[in-house]
Amino acid sequence: MATRHFLTLLDASPDELHYLIQRAITIKNELKTQGPSYAPFRNRTLAMIFEKSSTRTRVSFETAMAHFGGHALFLSPRDTQLGRGEPIGDTARVLAEMVDIVMIRTFSHAGLEEYAAASEVPVINALTDDYHPCQLLADVMTWTELRGTPRGKTAVWIGDGNNMCHSWINAARQFDFRLRICCPEGFEPRRDILEAAGDRVTLHRAPAEAVTDADLVTTDVWASMGQEEEQAKREAAFAGLQVSEALLDRASPDALFLHCLPAHRGEEISETLLDDPRAVVWQEAGNRLHAQKALIEFLLLGRVES
Ligand code: CP
Ligand code: NVA
Numbered sequence: 001m002a003t004r005h006f007l008t009l010l011d012a013s014p015d016e017l018h019y020l021i022q023r024a025i026t027i028k029n030e031l032k033t034q035g036p037s038y039a040p041f042r043n044r045t046l047a048m049i050f051e052k053s054s055t056r057t058r059v060s061f062e063t064a065m066a067h068f069g070g071h072a073l074f075l076s077p078r079d080t081q082l083g084r085g086e087p088i089g090d091t092a093r094v095l096a097e098m099v100d101i102v103m104i105r106t107f108s109h110a111g112l113e114e115y116a117a118a119s120e121v122p123v124i125n126a127l128t129d130d131y132h133p134c135q136l137l138a139d140v141m142t143w144t145e146l147r148g149t150p151r152g153k154t155a156v157w158i159g160d161g162n163n164m165c166h167s168w169i170n171a172a173r174q175f176d177f178r179l180r181i182c183c184p185e186g187f188e189p190r191r192d193i194l195e196a197a198g199d200r201v202t203l204h205r206a207p208a209e210a211v212t213d214a215d216l217v218t219t220d221v222w223a224s225m226g227q228e229e230e231q232a233k234r235e236a237a238f239a240g241l242q243v244s245e246a247l248l249d250r251a252s253p254d255a256l257f258l259h260c261l262p263a264h265r266g267e268e269i270s271e272t273l274l275d276d277p278r279a280v281v282w283q284e285a286g287n288r289l290h291a292q293k294a295l296i297e298f299l300l301l302g303r304v305e306s
């Protein structure tokens with residue numbers, strides 16, 4: 001049987017994604033009531049390849065494996081042969097001889113696909129320039145915990161048509177909600193990703209119009225990792241797209257605000273937005289742990305009865 005990978009949200013069916021969200025909620029509740037007593041992966045190893053910085057992703061994957069009774073290995077190109085030009089496919093074959101599952105944060109999505117094609121153990125996308133599907137598991141989990149199923153609801157993406165935006169588009173397809181994307185000209189999401197989502201995803205230019213009566217509002221930094229040199233140009237292009245309490249007031253009265261973090265106060269969000277009760281970003285960040293546990297378990301064991 002072909003090895004199962006998780007490179008985008010499209011690598012799981014809608015039914016499997018619903019299972020993962022419900023399973024993550026169960027895992028979270030059991031952790032609260034019983035502590036980290038569920039340890040199905042004693043002596044199993046997760047290799048974590050990080051070519052970009054991370055706080056949440058690294059800590060959540062590493063903690064997930066510790067709770068599960070296994071181990072996580074942090075690998076950076078600075079101190080592995082990957083950084084000295086060993087081919088991606090050779091690295092994938094070697095690691096699959098030793099570890100049970102691999103997580104990669106890198107620049108090129110094609111590079112991640114090349115790795116996965118050569119890997120006999122499951123590979124998880126922990127962020128590429130094009131997608132961040134693990135974040136969406138935590139985001140949809142948070143939305144579901146607080147407001148029930150996202151199905152038929154409306155989310156709004158304000159900002160750059162970046163990796164997070166692409167994964168929100170895929171989430172709209174898979175979880176069947178509407179998504180309004182508000183971005184400046186020249187910073188739209190990739191056309192093929194947008195078009196594949198059909199008419200449930202729409203493009204907007206005016207934030208006030210985009211957020212009207214929405215159930216959820218989300219944004220991300222204006223310059224992603226690898227785009228640091230474009231910071232000034234992007235600040236100019238995105239001026240007027242800051243999410244503030246006043247902008248959220250135009251959304252539905254029970255709207256939520258999500259941000260994958262790290263956030264830049266005074267840029268994509270107002271200085272005080274994260275203190276607003278509609279902002280549930282700490283719960284969202286914490287849910288990375290539970291959602292990834294559900295994902296690792298699914299990739300290694302398949303569905304588990306709750
Ligand atoms: N949201 C997220 O992936 O955070 P890190 O970059 O800290 O992992
Ligand atoms: N779009 C951001 C997400 C960080 C979690 C980046 O790629 O830097």
